[in-house]
Amino acid sequence: MMASSLEGQLAEKVREGRVPQGVIFAADREGKLDYSHAVGKMSLEDGAANVDLDAVFLLASSTKLLTAIAALQVVERGLIGLKDDVAALLPELAEQPVLRGFDGDDKPILEDRKVPITLTHLLTHTAGTAYDLGDPNLLNLQSQRGRKPGTGPDVASHCAYPLIYQPGERWMYSSALDWAGLLVERLTNSTLEDYMRANIWEPLGITSMTFFPAQKPELQARVPVLSARGPDGKLSAYKGPFINDGSTGCFGGRGAYGSMRDYLKILRSLLANDGKLLSPASLDELFAPRLTAQQVASHKAAALSPMGRMFIGEFDFEKYEHQWAFGGMVFVQGYEDGRRRAGTLSWGGMANTFWAVDREAGLALAFGTQIIQPGDKGAGEAITVVEKGVYAMAGKERASL
Template sequence: MGKLEDTLAKGVEDGNTPHAIVCATNKDGSFTYQHAVGKAHYPDHKPIQDDAIFALASQTKLLTTIAALHVVDKGLFGLDDDVCEKLPELAKQPILKGFDDNDKPVLIERKNSITLRQLLTHSAGATYDSMNPHLAKFHAQQGLVPGSGPTVVERFGIPLIYEPGESWAYSGSIDWAGKLVERLTDSTLDECFKQLFAPLGVTSITFWPDRNPKLKDEVLGIVVRTPEGKLVPNTEPTLNTGSTDCFGGHGGFSTMNDYLKVQHSILANDRKLLKPETVEMMFQPQLPAAGKRDLMAFMASPMGAYVIG
């Protein structure tokens, strides 16, 4: 592992990254590896520790997807069931087709149902308002800031941009899936995560590390780049600033080792989280032809390169 660790150390030394933790294991768990490098709160000199807490951002989506599929495994809901009874705030959203000559939004009624499968595969008709000029304009006309709102309903209670099941767009639909899990289980998504991942020995996955004395001091500082490429501490609001809900699409925090435990359980299909057939289904194509086309177009776009890398 010397070459890998040298490369990571050089990346920190050259200012390419403030810190990194690399974890690995094999199928039966007989091999484990973890290495931490860099500073916990850049540019302070305190070194990062193995138990550092990362903001997971969109990596939270995997955890929420597993929680939703766990609800399906328990028979509480079906993948192709209509979610609208449980999520009436989403159900009432029309489809935004653009703006007329008077700059008024053109809104049409949705025809198709919205299913859990569509929420989990970003094919439910939604997208992030920050990624769509029509939605950004719609929000601006109402005096709202794109991507704002302390709850899932307030942040993502916005018009759809296509008929559910007929396309694909990266979106907050998994945040809605998380809200569905909460309403089906009568508990918060944070509580669901704790119960679901406990058999793996996971203790750090949470939406609220600041409420846990054992975790709050281990949360890493967020670092951004200046236009010149220099690393500087972030001083702007983050995705989680002001949140009062558990945002299943971006709000999670975890150590890398705990996140690896979840990944290992799914990849090894060890039955600790989901039924074997459910895990197998996770790796099978789920999108219609139009959805596949739009997904590939997104991945080839500058926005796709920015989001996915």
């Protein structure tokens, strides 16, 4: 596929209202591919400016990769071990019981936590944490406590609610990386913003990333307006509550903003194994599948549940084997069309940003759009067009695996 074909297909997705805009950055390890493209508008209003290559996107859960890198950096420096108990550093998390449901009188059934919570648990979503907005039992408990779910200006207040299983018992996508970010802050006596600036962003020449774009007018002006898809399937400006409204702390699981140009710099560093972010050994740790057989079963069950429809991009959980690594989703089995070779690390964010690092194919890509519903079908279609097009341009596609 030539670039013109990819760009034509993505432009059609924009014209059809499948996505409001799209920004692509992609590169291969050999330096033969260094591709970027932008299409669409900064908002859906008539006369809106065209989106450009330096648009700044809400990264949302694409922030998790950055926090995982930061966590492995502090491990490299000997500040904590992957199997160390985090209780002393995160007492607000450590004091939480496990919510097992409700009795016949609708009273919560709570049990004491029986095993330590480790950094590995946090980085793999096996700590027992969940998102209160995504778990019926936590929603009920928060309602009984008179607390609005999904609120709180910082991690300690926002995420301090019971676990839903004993640490290590299973897998559940969760606020664990927010806690991991707070752990980095407390280990380094720094904010996550300052830590990432000094240890991730500045070493790679990144200038667009921040947890607080409203405090940086030059960046805020580059953030496209969030869109949402209505019941009629049409996009309009998003009017609802916003995940970062009122945040005063850095949420390592969902709080950062940045351009796709700068996000690709992180992916390229990982792909090149250049040592600027992580040692070769830590890089392998970032990509390695981490889940036990029991955790894999719960991971697959979650992926095939209604929540699984909120995963970013078009992932075929039925046909292909997936796992979880410190850095995100890892594809244990490569796709037949040549995408996502075995060992590919990938994930995205609530507003349908998407990224992937395929070390076997030697390819990295980042895609940005801003539709607030995670797992939006139109965005998934666009991501698939982009993925297939980038692999083809790089000459990495193959008929079968």
